Amino acid sequence: MDTFIGIRFKKETAKRFQEFSRTHFRSHTEAMAAMLDFFFYNEISPKEKLGPTGRTIEASIKKRINAVIAIMRDVEKTQTKPTAAMIASLFQAEEAPKKPLILEKAMREEKKEIRRKAGEKGFQKKLNTNNEL
Structure with a gap:
């Protein structure tokens, strides 16, 4: 059997870790090993931000979609409808x-x-x- 070592954590951090490890792993040792492996294999630091979250990505996509819709409406008003009207008037002209x-x-x-x-x-x-x- 493996030997244990005591590490000192603040009480709040230790409680959070215990709750996390109970929900996801069988033991606290497995939880700590999995976290360390995750950071090691992905070559990231826990202090780094991984980038935008799902909510921020969704908000930026919605903004871009709204901008594209506005552009399409403007094109329709300024280019498509007048051009279609001109073509229709050409076809409706009286025959010579x-x-x-x-x-x-x-x-x-x-x-x-x-x-x-x-x-x-x-x-x-x-x-x-x-x-x-």
Whole structure:
């Protein structure tokens, strides 16, 4: 069996250590060994701060998220909505009057000439028939 040694602690610290070791370990020796191993293997000092806690990280993330939301709202107001409105107004513009193609113009003129010629011949025939009476 291992031998024990007495170490002097203040009463408050000794009570805190006893409560901690009872809840997490079987003996005070195991608790002290685990704490010493933790600091040794992780190469940290008990006097060092390990960094921000969960609450401070959560608060900083919430602030950043709120800032991103504000930026997105600003972009939507100043860029997205006006651009969408301009594009919509372009599509809603009245259609330009339909101009016939050059080929269509030429075909229309030819049809008019054919009608005139046919009309003149028909008119002349009627004149000839009327004169013969």
